[in-house]
Amino acid sequence: MVHFVKRDKNDIFSKPVLGFLFKNSRFLLLLRVTVAILFFYALYFGFAHPTRENIFTTAVFWGVFWALFMVVTLPTFGRIFCSICPHGFLGKYITRFGLKKTMPKYLQNRYIGIGILVVGWWGVYYTFDGFFKSPLNTAAMFSGLTILAFIVYYFYKDMSYCKFICPIGTLTRAYDKLSFTKLETYSQSCKECRTFECASACQYNLKPFTFAKKNQTDDCTLCMDCASSCEAVAFKFTKPAQQLSSKLKILNAEVWTYILIFASIPVSMGFAHGLNRSKIADEFIWNKTAEFFDLGHYAGGFAFLYAIIFSVFFATFGIYLASKILKKDYDSTFTNLGVALVPLFIFASLGHTLETFFTKEYKMIIEGFAQGLGFLVHVENIAQRGDGWLVYFELFKWIGIVWAFMLLYKRMQLIEATKLRKVFGYFFASSVILFYIALNIYTGYVFSKYGAKERGEHGSSRDVSHSPVSESALQDSKRVKKNSTYEAKKPIIDEEQIYFSLTNTSLKMHSHGGRPEAKGTIPTKKVWLLADTKNSPHDENLTTYAFDTMHTLIDLKSQNNAYTFEIPKNGYYTLFAVSQNSKDGNNFYKVAKLEYLHGNHGSKDIYTEDIKKQLSQNKTKIDLIRIKSKDEDSFFYTNQMGNTLTFQAFLDNKPLQNATVNIELQSAWIKKLQTDENGTVAFTIVRDYFPSWNEFDKRYKQNMLLTLKYSDDTTNYILTYPATYYPNNNDYESYGYALMLMTLTLVVAGIVVYRYRKNRLKPFKEESYA
Amino acid sequence: MLKKIHTILNNMNLQKVRFTVQLLSFVLFVYGGYFAIDFGSKLPIFACPYNKEAVGACYLIPLQHQLSMPAQVLLGGAGIGVIVGFLGFLFWFIFLNKAWCGYVCPFGTFQDWLTMLRKKMRVRFSIYTQNQFEDLSKIKYLFLIIVLFIPLLMGIGVLGSEWSASFCQMCPARVVSPMFSGDFSQWIIDFSSITAMILTALGMIFAGLFLLGSFVKKRFFCFFCPMSALHFIFSNLSMVQLKKDGSKCTKCGDCYAVCDMQIKDIADDVTSINILRDDCIMCLKCIAACPEEDALHFDIFKFRAFSSTKEGFEKRMNIEKPKQAEVKFSQKGHSDD
Amino acid sequence: MTNAIETPKEKQNRHKAMEAIKLLNTLREDFKSPLRSMEYFYKLFEDVHCHQKALHEDKTKIGTMCIQIPSEIIYALDGVPIRLCNGFYTDDEIGGDLLPQKACPLVKATVGHFASGNFSDMPDIVFSPTTCDQKTKAGAVIESFGYKIFDVDFPRTKESEASREYWRRSVKQFAVELSKFQGKKLTRSNLENSIKKIGYAQSLYHKLSDFRKLDVVPILGIDVFLVTNAFFFDKIDNWIEAMQNLLKELEQRVQNKINVAGKISPRIVYTGSPPIFPNFKIPQLIEESDAIIVADETCSSNRMFNDMVAVDEWNLYDMMDSISDKYLKACTCPIFTKNEDRIRRVIQLVKAYKADGVVYQAFAGCTVYEMEQRSVLEAMEKEGIPILYLESDYSPSQGGQLSTRIEAFMESLKTRRRNKK
Structure with a gap:
């Protein structure tokens, strides 16, 4: 025993606060007593x-x-x-007064503990849904374990309960490998020690002075008895998973813990609480098997069973193949490489637990503890399900996956084999990780394709995020919020007009039907033909025409009042809808026209003068064409406030003069113009968007509708032409200020640099004492 | 035969080679759009797409746009798209490592031309002191964090859409690059929102600092470039490396004296083999200035493409038999400094 | 013939001439296959030390106490650098009356020389960098004799930025001082030319060294010491020409496979206090023991030529900065606080020149070399390189003991070589 040793910088015992928390035996005693009291009180409360x-x-x-x-x-x-x-705390005292027998070999089996955990807890959890939600069951289970523990402690020595019987004994030992601390001794001080107080103080019959050399702490539970007995014991910070970088004796039971816990938690949850909540849950094999055995109510248990089967299969078969490739024996490969699975469960669980902490547990813990102490408290959870930032907790399991790959690589490096064999061996040994990745991707795929079950169908369904509707709602809700102070006016209608609209105003939710579909298929655009806010024109006389960028006719598919056409290339697409009817002896020739400019960022199309060519067609008798100005030079041209738009009206392909053109902006600005002898009419879009600076949105889109009316002896012609316009960027982009700022910067920086360089002639500058 | 190739490579006039490569790259990447050349949008250089005739786009733009997708979309299938895009960037990057900075980046070339202008005007350059160097070199990581995390904050709804492409709004390349095609439309401050105003004002300030800074300091902007930080993280994956044989190094400091980026480790670190540091632009001037045999070398895989040799050094420094005429001096005249 | 009594100056000259000619004759006659082109150098030393010939009558002679004074700047300002380190026992005795007996013999000799005032090329001004203690103090002593001395601040550390800036400023001050003294201005083209000229001289030395890397070495180490010592004071153009002739002859010799050493002669790297003409005692003993010096790490030889100046922008300030860097950062003089660079240099020389052993010679009284002995010995042991440590001074009496030790060392190296074969 040494009484003083110079502690390293990374020794936790040398730090003021942490050292106290971990080493001070009085504090530890107080802490353990408190926890024990809490434990028993909770048990009592449960009963x-x-x-x-x-x-x-x-x-x-x-x-x-x-x-x-x-x-x-x-x-x-x-x-x-x-x-x-x-x-453990009470067990030490019990053992002191107990029989101190050696545990028989058949009981010195870590799989007992693992079995209790996997079957006795997780199996029950999945099969009997909500079993452990009941306080009585909880208390009963823990009381049972406590009694068992005390019996074992009384009979056997060396805290064998912790090592073999406790359900989480082997689990904590197995997952401890990820930690960034390690308990060991200063070997320099131990060299001359003859008394080994640390080993005699250890109730677990461990030898702390060997920990450094062995690179592991066996069954050490950090009781710190050895630390109280000799100053040479250190509790050091290390790199996370430092142990795994070198050779290490890993138990079979530990690797099986990884596999089984991985199966019980991430995979089973993925099956039972993940895939089971999709619309096609019934198709999955565990549900089918449960149906087959007519045990549908216990389908969770089957999911658990299949999870174990899959995981064990991938783990063992993968490592078996890897061992054959690496030409090593199966057992050593199993332990050496299987240890790489350690981060999978921990990180998946960490992400999930932290997320539920913010959404559920926080409230439960505070209110629960308050109840235990006898008073009533009401708090709200910190976050709601569906909050944006919670999604980042889902990233944790990917961190675990990446780390598992890295650990596997590290463990591979310790194996002697040729590079090629190692590459293949790596691939097969990582089958479990690959399986987990595949499960995640598959889950995502299932939800994005089929969607989640409706809420209420199966208890709680959390996966709102996977439905396609909400995603655009998310975006749109922001947009709607922004425009809320500047409300859209009612759309312009005339009960006799028909017009195209890019938006489907009949839906409650704003939907832009024009999002191009997945890459690989030809993008299509959907527009609606409206007559007023309620009805769509069901006119047998309605004919429609669509022209593509090369001015050739293309198909127009219609469904109710929605029209879809393909937009493979960038350019102007033109649509016409013609409706003729008679009313009170008057003939009406109504045309709805839409000119749609499609621009795709990834496209190879180049904007040339041909794009702007006017479309002359003979499908409709009346036409109104927008004359494109010289400034338009890209597929992303938009009309802006302050721009002058020029139109030309045609009747039977001849310029139409003296027709009325009615221009109506969304802000209710109206102008009536007459076409001149060439049939042209021009007007400037007024600036009508003056919100406060905080609400100014430079992409604020407004609609306008042009109506061309002309009556001759026989028929009344009406043509509608909708368009959109945006704020003019010259209104908010300033060259003047920019130039001023740039000049100012240059001048000021120039002066500073000049003065600084001139200063070099002065003798040595001072040193600063900061 | 191989020896001959090595000798030719090692004796090359680096300045001329570099100037030629930079000029060709500049023409290609800035004006290539006129010839309808398009290299995609994953380029590891500042080929700014605000310059309409540019031949591709700097990778930071698609990166920012992709990361600003809503978080649920990003962590869903769209995340694969980000990874694929990133692999595209990595594919380009692997070929030249940081030599993209030293030989191809049009922005870097522009800075080198400003340096040539300064040399012609016989103005001497400025350098940072060691303390300034250490403090300022961290700024590029700050910009990289802005590039990566502001879009993520947009994705979870903390920041609004006016923060889109926030780095581009304050990037001096956006202001300066279109100038090469005569387009001054980016010399603006965007007053449409407070955020846009501040960011574009910063853009103008940085552009001004860039112009002045590049004039007085060699490769001023490269010190602060987030693309450089992004490069450095993956530099070990590349097929070209800058390596040093410390035992041959006499720590004479010649490499440090010529280094545009003032990297001290080139001279003083005699233990590392991979001498590529996060500021390095792989201009290879250090190799050109090293008088020891094989102390510094530029490797493509294992092939020593360019090594420091005594012969090369002597050729480049023009240490030839001096003329017999005595050196000229003037008694009272002006020094031509 | 006069019957006048010899003046002290004449006596001094006679004694110095005796020392000089003794060594030169040994070189000419006692070694096998002497080089014809070396005759230029032998004659040069003879002229200067035996016949007191003045070489630089038309130019200003700028005396330098150490190699750290940049010769490029001196040439650019139309001066001639004369290195004043002295190797004569005669002068050592004179200096011994003025300095403590235990002082470094080189410094004593230099001071003695100044005290006697007997120069063939008297320096018009002396620049003394504050390198080792003894040279630093010697400056004041010399000044008291009436010479013009200017101290140049030299830092004792070289790793930090502060010392780099400090030295750069010292060099700039030196340049300003010298240009005031000369009445000339430092111009860009002059400096550029002088950098290139000295660079060329250095490249010639490198070519010479390349010959010593071969298995069959065509030139003796002691001859190389002579060549580099000549650089201290010779006209640089003449020196360059003589070097070129020497190189041509060596080229011939290599083709004819002429070996100046034996088949199993141990190859030695010589490091330590500089052997200045005519104090070539130790190198002579080494090469008389049938060994050959293939490389050295001394300030009278290798250190002057090893590192060349690299310039980025050929303007005045950048050239000055590059020059300062070369003289500070590359310097392996033991006056610095840390000496890792020197150890690495010696190891690199051993490896590059395929040497069998190292001889480390320190002057008795040279604190810095003596103190570095331990770390160098340890480093050599770690690398497995045999090393012999000697202390000597200028007195001719020590010969016996030194030769015994040297011969024993060479024998052990020869045995090693034989065993390796």
Whole structure:
């Protein structure tokens, strides 16, 4: 034993606050007593108030300790959970007064603990839905385990319960490998030690002075008894998963823990709580099997079973193949490479647990503990399901996946084989990870293609995010919010006019039907033909024509009043809808025209003068063509306030003079013009958008409608031409200020640099004492 | 035969070669659009698409647009698109590592031309002190964080759409690059929203600082370039590397003296083999200025494409038999400094 | 013939001539296959030291106490740099009366020379960089004799930015001072030309060194020392021409496979206090013991020529900065606080020249070289390179003990070589 040792910089015991928390035996005692009291009180509470009104018991066990505390501390500081566990704490005293027998070989089996956990807990959890939500069941289970623990502690020595029987004994030992701490001794001080107080103080019959050399701490639960006995014990910060960079003795049971826990939690949840919530849940094999056995109610259990089957299959078969490729024996390959799976569960669980903490557990913990202490408190959760930033917790499992790959690579490096073999071996050994990635991608695919089950169909359905509708609603809601102070006026109608609209105003939600479909198919555009806000023109006389960029006729598919046409190239597409009817002896010839400019950023089309060529057609008798100005030189040209638009009216392909052109802007500005002898008419779009600076949106789109009316002896001609316009960028882009700022910058910087360089002639400048 | 190739390569006049390559790249990347050449939008250089005839787009633009998608879309299938785009960037990057900066980037070439102008005007250059160097070199990572995280914040709804392409709004390349085609339309401050105003004002200020800074300091902007930071993170994956053999190095400091970016490690680090640092633009001037045999070399895979040799050094420094005529001096005249 | 009593100056000259001619004759006669082109150098030394010939009558002679004074600037300002390090025992004795007995013999000799005032080319001004303690203090002593001395601040550390800037400023001050003294202005083209000229001289030395890398070495180490010592004071154009002739002859020799050493002669790297003409005692002993010096790390030879100046922009300030950097950063003089560069240089020389062993010679009284002995020895041991440490001074009496030790070392190296074969 040494009484003083110079501690390294990374030794936690040398730090003021952390050192106190971890080393001070009085503090540790106080902490453990508190936890034990809490534990037993929660048990008592569970029995005393066995109904669902008791939220204290569930808050303590399922809110704080499992899984939040465990999953947060395991990959960080290590087996803190075991350090404060009341079983272990009380068990030490019980063993002191107990029989101290050696545990028989058949009980010294870590799979007992693993079995209790996987089958006894997770199996029950999935098969009997909501079993553990009941405080009575919870309390009963933990009491049962406590009694079992105390019995084992009484009979056997060396804290064998922790090592073999406790459901999470092997689990914490296995996942401790990710932590960034390690307990060991200063070997320099140990060289001359003859008494080994650290080993005699250890109730687990471990030898702390060997930890440094062995590169692992075996079953150490951080009880810190050895640290109190000798100063040479250190608790150091290391790199996360530092142990895995070198050779390490890994137990089979540990690797099986990784595989089975991976199966029980990420994969089973992915099946039972993930895929089961999609619309095609019934098609999955576990549900089908459950139906086959007529045990549909226990379908969760089947999902769990299949999860285990899949995971075990991929793990063992993958590693078997890898071992054959690497020409090593299966067992050593299994342990050496299987250890790379350690981050999968931890990170998936970490992400999920943190997310539910903010959406569920926070409220449950605070209200539960308040209840346990006897008073009523009401809090709201920190976040709602569906909040944007929560999505980032889903990233955690990908961090785990990437780290698993990295660890596998590190472990591969310790194996001696040729490079080619290692590459293939790597691929096969990572089958479990690949399976997990595939599961995630598949889940995403299923949800995006089929959607989630409706809410209420199966309890709680969380996957609002995967429905296609909400996504655009998300974007649009922002847009709508922004424009809310500047409301759109009613669309312009005339009960006798028909006009095209780019938006379907009959839907409650704003929908722009024109989003090009997935790449690979030809993009299409959808427009609606409206007559007023309520009805669509169902006129048998309605004929439609569509022209593409090369002025050739193309197909126009219609469904109700929606029309779809293909837009493969960039350019101007023109649509006509002609309707003729008679009313009170008057003939009406109504045309709805739409000119749509399609511009796709990825396209190879170049904007040449041909694009602007006027379309002359003979399908409609009357036509109104917009004369394109010289400035238009790109597919993304938009009309802006302050621009002058020029139109030319035609009747039977001859310029039409003295026709009335009615221009109506969305802001209710109206102008009436007459075409001149060439049939042209021109007007300037007024500036009518003056919100306050905070609300100014430079992409604020407004609609306008032009109506061409002409009556001759026989018929009344009406043609509608809708268009959109935006704020003029000259109104908010300033060259003057920019130039001033640039000149100012140049001058000021120039002066500063000049003065600074001139200063070089002065003798040495001072040193600053900061 | 191989020896002959090596000798020719090692003796080359780096200045001339570099000037030629830079000129050709500049013409290609800035004016290539006139010839309808399009290299896509994953280029690892500042080929700014605000310059309409540019032959592609700097990777930071699609990166910002993609990352600003709503978070659920991004972490759904669209994330694959981001990864594919990133792999495209990596594909371009792998060929030249940071030599994209030193030989191809039109913005860098422009700075080198400003440096040539300064040399002609016989104005001497400025350098940073070691402290200034250490403090300022972190700024490029700050810009990289702006490039990566502001779009992510947009994706989760914290920032609105006026922050879209926020780095581009304050990038001096947006202001300066269109000038090469005679387009001054980016010399604006966009007053449409407060954010846009501040960012474009910053853009103008940075452009002004860029013009002045590049005049007095060699490759001023490259010090702050987020593309450089992005390059450096992946520089180990590339097939060309800059390596040093420390045992041959005499720490004479010649490489440090000629380095545009003032990287001290080139001279003083005699243990590392891979001497590429985050500021390096792989202009290879250090190799050209090293008088020791094989102390610094530029490798393509394992092939030593350009090594420092005594012969090359002597050729480049024009150390030839001096003329017999005595050096000229003037008693009272002006020094031509 | 006069019956006049010899003046002290004449006596000094006679003694110095004796020392000089002794060595020169040894070189001419005692070694096998002497070089014809070396005759120029032998004659040069003879002229200067035996016949007191003045070489630079028409130019200003700028005396330098150490190699750190940039010769490029001196040439650009139309001066001639004369390195004043002295190797004569005669002068050492004179200096011994003025300086402590235990002082470095080189400094004593230099001071003695100044005290006697007996120069064939007397320096008009002396620049003394504050390198080692003894040279720093010697400056004041020399000034008291009535010479014009100007101190140039030299930093004792070279890693930091502060020392780099400090030295750059010192060089600039030196340039300003010198140009005031000369009454001339430093111009860009002059400096550029002088950089290139000295660079050319350095490249010739490198070519010479390349010959010593071969298995069959065509030139003795002691001859090379002589050549580089000649650079201290010779007209640079003549020196360059003589070097070119020497190189041509060596080229011939290599083709004819003429070896100046034996088949199993150990190849030696010589490091330590500089051997200045005619104090070539140790190199002579080494080469008389049938070894050959293939490389050296001394300030009278290798260090002057090893590093060439690289300039980025050929304007005045950039050239000055590059020059300063070369003289500071590349310097492996032991006056610095850390000496890793020197160790690396020696190891690199051993590897490049395929040397069998290192001889480390320090002057008795040279604090810096003596103190570095330990770290250099340790480093050589780590690399597995045999090293012999010697202390000597200018007195001719030590010969016996030194030769025994040197011979023993050479024997052990020869045995090693034989065993390796």
